[in-house]
Amino acid sequence: xxxxxxxxxxxxxxxxxxxxxxxxxxxxxxxxxxxxxxxxxxxxxxxxxxxxxxxxxxxxxxxxxxxxxxxxxxxxxxxxxxxxxxxxxxxxxxxxxxxxxxxxxxxxxxxxxxxxxxxxxxxxxxxxxxxxxxxxxxxxxxxxxxxxxxxxxxxxxxxx
Amino acid sequence: xxxxxxxxxxxxxxxxxxxxxxxxxxxxxxxxxxxxxxxxxxxxxxxxxxxxxxxxxxxxxxxxxxxxxxxxxxxxxxxxxxxxxxxxxxxxxxxxxxxxxxxxxxxxxxxxxxxxxxxxxxxxxxxxxxxxxxxxxxxxxxxxxxxxxxxxxxxxxxxxxxxxxxxxxxxxxxxxxxxxxxxxxxxxxxxxxxxxxxxxxxxxxxxxxxxxxxxxxxxxxxxxxxxxxxxxxxxxxxxxxxxxxxxxxxxxxxxxxxxxxxxxxxxxxxxxxxxxxxxxxxxxxxxxxxxxxxxxxxxxxxxxxxxxxxxxxxxxxxxxxxxxxxxxxxxxxxxxxxxxxxxxxxxxxxxxxxxxxxxxxxxxxxxxxxxxxxxxxxxxxxxxxxxxxxxxxxxxxxxx
Numbered sequence: 001x002x003x004x005x006x007x008x009x010x011x012x013x014x015x016x017x018x019x020x021x022x023x024x025x026x027x028x029x030x031x032x033x034x035x036x037x038x039x040x041x042x043x044x045x046x047x048x049x050x051x052x053x054x055x056x057x058x059x060x061x062x063x064x065x066x067x068x069x070x071x072x073x074x075x076x077x078x079x080x081x082x083x084x085x086x087x088x089x090x091x092x093x094x095x096x097x098x099x100x101x102x103x104x105x106x107x108x109x110x111x112x113x114x115x116x117x118x119x120x121x122x123x124x125x126x127x128x129x130x131x132x133x134x135x136x137x138x139x140x141x142x143x144x145x146x147x148x149x150x151x152x153x154x155x156x157x158x159x160x
Numbered sequence: 161x162x163x164x165x166x167x168x169x170x171x172x173x174x175x176x177x178x179x180x181x182x183x184x185x186x187x188x189x190x191x192x193x194x195x196x197x198x199x200x201x202x203x204x205x206x207x208x209x210x211x212x213x214x215x216x217x218x219x220x221x222x223x224x225x226x227x228x229x230x231x232x233x234x235x236x237x238x239x240x241x242x243x244x245x246x247x248x249x250x251x252x253x254x255x256x257x258x259x260x261x262x263x264x265x266x267x268x269x270x271x272x273x274x275x276x277x278x279x280x281x282x283x284x285x286x287x288x289x290x291x292x293x294x295x296x297x298x299x300x301x302x303x304x305x306x307x308x309x310x311x312x313x314x315x316x317x318x319x320x321x322x323x324x325x326x327x328x329x330x331x332x333x334x335x336x337x338x339x340x341x342x343x344x345x346x347x348x349x350x351x352x353x354x355x356x357x358x359x360x361x362x363x364x365x366x367x368x369x370x371x372x373x374x375x376x377x378x379x380x381x382x383x384x385x386x387x388x389x390x391x392x393x394x395x396x397x398x399x400x401x402x403x404x405x406x407x408x409x410x411x412x413x414x415x416x417x418x419x420x421x422x423x424x425x426x427x428x429x430x431x432x433x434x435x436x437x438x439x440x441x442x443x444x445x446x447x448x449x450x451x452x453x454x455x456x457x458x459x460x461x462x463x464x465x466x467x468x469x470x471x472x473x474x475x476x477x478x479x480x481x482x483x484x485x486x487x488x489x490x491x492x493x494x495x496x497x498x499x500x501x502x503x504x505x506x507x508x509x510x511x512x513x514x515x516x517x518x519x520x521x522x523x524x525x526x527x528x529x530x531x532x533x534x535x536x537x538x539x540x541x542x543x544x545x546x547x548x549x550x551x552x553x554x555x556x557x558x559x560x
Contacts, residue, residue, distance in 0.1 A: 007315050010247040010322045011300060015310060029310050039310035047312035047488030048542075 015039070036060050088143060089151040090121075091158050095138040099158045105132030113153040115146025169219055176220040180209070184438045196535055197298045199441055199500045200528045206445030207453065207524075217446075224443050231440030232508065233396045233410040234433035235501055240329075240414020241425055242296065243322050245369045251322035258316070258478040259323030265470040267292035273463055274519075282338055283515035289331060290507055290523045291467045295500025295531065296321045302495055302535045313479035313492040320478050320496065328502065329415065333358050336405030336509060354408065361412040373421035385428045388417075407505065437501065444504055445524050447511070452521035460525035468533065471496040486550055491541040498534025503527050 002018040009015055009029070017027030017039065025041035034057050042050040055063060093100045099107050110116055120127045120134065121141040127134075136142065144154055184198075187205060191198035209217060217224065243251070270291030274284025299321060303309055333354035341347055364372065376387050392413045399409030417425055475493030484492065507523030510516050537544070 008247070008250060009309065009315055010243050010251060010318045011296075012309055012318065015315070027310060037310060041312075045485065045487050047484045047491075049307065049310045052307045052310055 017041075038063075085147060086145060087148050087151055088145050089115075089155065091142050091144060091155055093136060093138050093140045093142065093158065097138065097158050099136055099142075100138040100140075102136065103132060104130055104134045104136065107157065109144070109154055109157070112157065113146060113150045115144050115150040115154045117142050117144050119143040173220045173223065176217055177223060180205075180217075180220075180224075180442070181435075181438075184442065188438070197295065197301065197498070197500055197531055198438070199295075199298075199504070200531045202438055202441035203445040203504075203524050203528060206442040207448060207450060209442070210446040210448060210450070224439055224446070227436055227439040228443035229406075229440075230393070231433075231436035231438070231443075232407050232505055233392055233436075234429065235437050235440065235505060236332075236407045236411040237392050237414040238426075238429065238433050239296075239325060239502065240411040241417060241422055241429075242414075243325060244422060245366050245418045247322060248326060249366060251319055251326060255319045255323040258320055258474070258481065259327060261477055262320055262324065262474045263292060263327065265474050266467055269463065269466045269470060273459060274515075277459065277518070279515040279518065280513065282335070283510055283513050283519050285338075286335060286506055286510040286513075286519055287522065289335065290499065290503040290519075290526060291463060293324050293328065293499065293502045293506070294321065294471065294496045295498045295502065295534075296325070298498040298500045298531060298534060299495055302498070302538050306539065308491065308495075311488065311491065312482065313475075313484040313488040316478040316482045316484070317475065317492050317495060320474070329358055329362060329411065330355070332411065332506075332509070333405070333408045335506075336408055339510060339513065340405075353402070358408075358412065361416055365416045365418065369416065369418035373417050373419045376417070377419070377421035377424060381424075381428060384421075384424055385432075388413075388421075388425050388429060389432070405509065407509070440508075441501075441504060444508055444520065448521050448524055449517065452517055453525055456518065456521040456525050460522050460529060463522075463526055464529040464533070468497045468530065468537070486546050487542055490544055490546055491538065494541040494544070495534070495538040497530055497537055499527050499530045 002020070004016050004018045007015045007017075013029060013031040015027055015029045017025060019025050024043070025046060027039040027041070029037040029039055031037075036055045036059075038053040038055065039049045040051045042048045104117055117130060118128070119142075120130050120136060121143065122137075122139070126143075142158070144151055146154065183205060184202060187201040188198040191201050267288035269288075271284045271288035274287040275281070279287070299317065303314060303317070308314055334351055337350040337354045338347060340350055342350075376384070376391070378384075379387070392410050395413050396406035396409040399412075400406040414425075472490070472493030475491075475496045476489040479489040479492035503523055504527055507519050510519050513519065
């Protein structure tokens with residue numbers, strides 16, 4: 001998955017952007033009131049958007065439906081918006097990670113960090129709510145929920 | 161008072177108020193058409209009805225006077241409300257340096273001109289405030305109208321507005337206390353009281369904002385509107401009694417609200433603010449003597465040119481920090497040129513000073529000029545030639 005850069009726009013909302021595999025910059029601006037804008041950056045002047053499409057909440061659902069958005073991410077984002085201080089993190093398992101090849105229970109992540117693994121994304125498919133016996137392997141992306149500190153601790157353990 | 165007077169007088173008052181407010185509506189419509197803020201047009205309208213203007217108010221002056229006072233309170237309340245506590249925190253973390261550059265480049269020319277004109281130092285400091293603070297109203301409208309919210313330089317611009325907002329939290333109470341004046345000791349005491357109050361409220365808003373806000377956030381729209389309006393006026397009145405300036409009280413109430421209370425206040429108070437703020441701008445220039453305005457024209461023009469260039473430099477610097485290329489930096493600079501509502505509020509604070517009338521006239525013509533050239537310059541920013549020396553840095557790819 002590409003690196004999504006997040007920028008806060010005070011008084012407006014949050015902008016997420018990333019570079020596609022073809023090298024185009026695209027982004028989504030999420031307004032505080034829930035409206036969204038799709039941003040396509042200009043290739044000559046990368047600071048500028050060559051086109052901007054405004055989406056209502058209903059339009060957003062339609063577009064994400066068309067693109068086949070991961071249901072898990074949607075749900076988790078909704079939870080995050082409701083609970084102040086909760087953060088989500090996507091952590092990719094490298095072959096060197098001690099977590100690759102072990103089960104979620106083995107890692108004792110919740111005990112150690114207070115953060116929970118709520119989904120695992122494998123080969124583009126998301127597996128929601130994996131149990132403690134779930135074996136993880138290199139290349140998996142785990143989706144974890146917790147406090148910012150807890151997630152940092154989890155990243156530390158998994159990336160070690 | 162007005163309503164106790166004879167019925168023909170009441171009728172006349174209604175006609176005057178109604179006609180004026182309708183006139184303002186027309187101006188706001190014109191401003192919307194051409195993509196400008198209505199503030200400069202309101203100021204012109206105020207001149208037209210003022211001393212020596214084309215029409216004059218006969219019975220509704222009292223009404224406009226008090227409505228204008230409420231307008232300032234609501235403007236500052238909304239300024240305090242504008243950003244959430246986390247946005248203020250982030251602003252403090254990342255925006256200090258651009259904020260200082262902003263202040264140094266834009267407040268200094270104002271102060272300098274004030275001193276050159278031979279004003280007392282306090283009036284000069286107020287003129288510095290007038291030139292310092294960009295109009296967040298004009299700028300956020302311009303950014304959204306031009307579809308530039310997603311542009312890379314935009315966060316730099318918005319963060320600068322947050323910092324200016326925070327800077328006002330310190331600047332306004334201090335100058336307000338200085339204006340009240342008195343003996344050296346009394347002045348120092350009132351400045352200290354003002355600063356401590358601001359610090360406590362700011363800290364409480366950042367720490368316990370949510371809890372404080374939950375106390376008032378409930379109830380029907382009606383209850384909420386009355387509660388917030390009541391608190392704002394009450395705190396402002398008490399602040400005025402303590403000689404801290406009512407406007408600061410209202411500002412602090414706005415700062416203290418966050419979360420759901422903030423959202424609701426934004427929704428419910430905004431229409432009320434627009435109504436009263438329009439009368440404030442009207443009344444502000446109503447009090448200006450057109451003769452003073454003629455005297456102020458040249459200094460205002462010079463000041464507008466100088467501080468437009470310094471705002472461009474500020475935006476250039478701030479946008480450079482977020483990795484924007486020269487064109488983006490030029491867009492950020494030009495959009496910041498517009499001064500507006502708060503420059504007028506600052507000038508109004510000094511109305512009691514010896515140089516108050518000069519300050520008012522200068523500020524009004526200055527805002528007229530910058531509020532018009534700002535959005536126009538921003539609109540055509542991409543066509544402004546940038547010296548090749550500054551273009552050396554090619555546009556960077558997005559990933560840094």
